[in-house]
Amino acid sequence: MLGPRTAGLAAASVCLYWSGMAANDWADRDLDAAERPERPIPSGRITPPQALGVAAGLSAAGVALAALAGGRRALAVALPLAGAVWAYDLKAKNTPAGPAVMAACRGLDVLLGASPGQVVRAVPAALTVAAHTYTVTALSRREVSGADRALPAATLAGTAAVAISAGLPAARNGRGSAAWLAPLAPAPAADSSRAGRFAPGPGLSRPRGLAGWLAPAPAPAAGSGRAGRFAPGPGRGLAAAVPGVLAAWYAAGYGAAQARVAADPTAAKVRAAVGAGITGLPPLQGALAASAGAPAAGVAVAAIAPLARRLARLVSPT
Numbered sequence: 001m002l003g004p005r006t007a008g009l010a011a012a013s014v015c016l017y018w019s020g021m022a023a024n025d026w027a028d029r030d031l032d033a034a035e036r037p038e039r040p041i042p043s044g045r046i047t048p049p050q051a052l053g054v055a056a057g058l059s060a061a062g063v064a065l066a067a068l069a070g071g072r073r074a075l076a077v078a079l080p081l082a083g084a085v086w087a088y089d090l091k092a093k094n095t096p097a098g099p100a101v102m103a104a105c106r107g108l109d110v111l112l113g114a115s116p117g118q119v120v121r122a123v124p125a126a127l128t129v130a131a132h133t134y135t136v137t138a139l140s141r142r143e144v145s146g147a148d149r150a151l152p153a154a155t156l157a158g159t160a161a162v163a164i165s166a167g168l169p170a171a172r173n174g175r176g177s178a179a180w181l182a183p184l185a186p187a188p189a190a191d192s193s194r195a196g197r198f199a200p201g202p203g204l205s206r207p208r209g210l211a212g213w214l215a216p217a218p219a220p221a222a223g224s225g226r227a228g229r230f231a232p233g234p235g236r237g238l239a240a241a242v243p244g245v246l247a248a249w250y251a252a253g254y255g256a257a258q259a260r261v262a263a264d265p266t267a268a269k270v271r272a273a274v275g276a277g278i279t280g281l282p283p284l285q286g287a288l289a290a291s292a293g294a295p296a297a298g299v300a301v302a303a304i305a306p307l308a309r310r311l312a313r314l315v316s317p318t
Contacts, residue, residue, distance in 0.1 A: 008069025009113055015062030016082055020105070022055035023089040035144050059085070066112060074115040081108040099137040106133035124165075125288045132162045132284055136277035139261070143271045152261035152273070159255050166287035167247030242295035246287035246302050253305075254280035279308040 025032070025041050029048050032039040040046045046054075059082045066078035084105045092101040107130035114122030135155035142151060257276035261269045286302030289295075 005069050005116055006113075008065050009074060009115070012062045012065035012069060012074070012078060013109055013112060015058045015065060016078070016085060016109070019055045019058035019062060019082070020085040020089060022051050022058060023086060024093075026051040026055060027089045027093070066115075070112075070115045073119070074112060077108055077112045077115050077119075081105060081112060084108060098141065099134045102137040103130040103134040106130050125292070128162055128165050128288060129281075129284065131158060131165075132277070132281070135159055135162075136274055139258070139270055139277065140274045142265075142267070143274060144267055146267045147261060147265040147270050149262050149265055152258045152265065156255060156258040156262065159251060159258065162284070163247045163251035163255075163287075166250065166284055166291060167244040168291060239290075239295040242298055243287045243291035246283050246290055246298055249302065249305075250280050250283035250287060253283070275312050279305060279312055282308060 025039060025046075026048055028039075029041040029051075033042040037043060041048055041051055063075070063078045063082055067075040084101060088098065088101045088105060092098050107126040110126035110129050111119055111122055114126075135158045138151065139147070139155055254273075254276045257269075257273040261273045282305040283302040286298035286300070288298070289301055290298030
């Protein structure tokens with residue numbers, strides 16, 4: 001539900017994200033002076049102490065806002081999130097652990113937004129976003145030197161798995177998000193009190209997976225007294241299709257950029273794919289929201305993507 005708490009947690013997330021950008025520029029100031037002199041510190045637009053101060057101030061503001069908006073539960077997520085952001089920028093970024101640490105940052109950010117409610121229910125979505133982030137970060141490590149063709153092939157396969165995961169209506173059949181990412185984390189324990197809640201009655205089986213929820217419900221046996229019980233309403237079939245449509249949008253945009261890297265793995269193509277991965281996050285998040293039962297909110301979130309792409313042409317998203 002939208003309200004002051006939601007706005008406060010969103011502001012906390014923005015502050016922590018911006019703190020990471022400032023800390024990144026401070027940590028990379030010497031490297032950027034040689035490789036990317038147009039960056040803020042090498043170009044003289046900001047001094048190193050100023051960048052460090054901005055990063056620290058934004059981190060403190062993000063943690064404080066999280067505590068004010070979400071209390072102890074939000075603080076319990078915001079603190080490790082802030083720590084992960086600084087760990088990535090100062091130490092992990094240029095190590096093999098870099099993509100995993102950045103993925104943890106994004107996953108924790110999802111959990112921060114869910115902290116006022118049942119955080120466990122947000123774990124599948126957090127894992128999905130983390131997996132997407134891993135692919136983007138792995139590509140970003142080759143923004144200057146270019147990549148070999150094996151890297152975009154691997155990240156493209158990961159993107160396909162993420163899209164499939166996001167497109168499954170997790171809130172209804174329990175197979176979305178985490179199911180496709182099970183190797184990344186232990187599966188949550190089943191809630192026995194809800195077992196069979198969505199199971200059709202005798203003779204009303206559905207095919208498994210996304211197709212089962214997009215297909216019309218089978219007609220019940222005559223005289224069963226259950227006629228029409230499982231038949232979707234006028235807009236239900238359309239709503240059920242939203243997660244798949246948004247996931248396909250995400251996969252098409254980000255996937256096409258990676259395919260271009262596979263064909264021509266130059267630094268410019270890699271940078272374009274990284275940008276596509278960053279601006280592809282709204283459709284992915286929209287698909288996750290829709291799969292959790294909020295198709296209208298999912299479409300609204302995904303609609304930000306065109307604006308994000310325009311802004312990325314004016315201001316570097318990295």
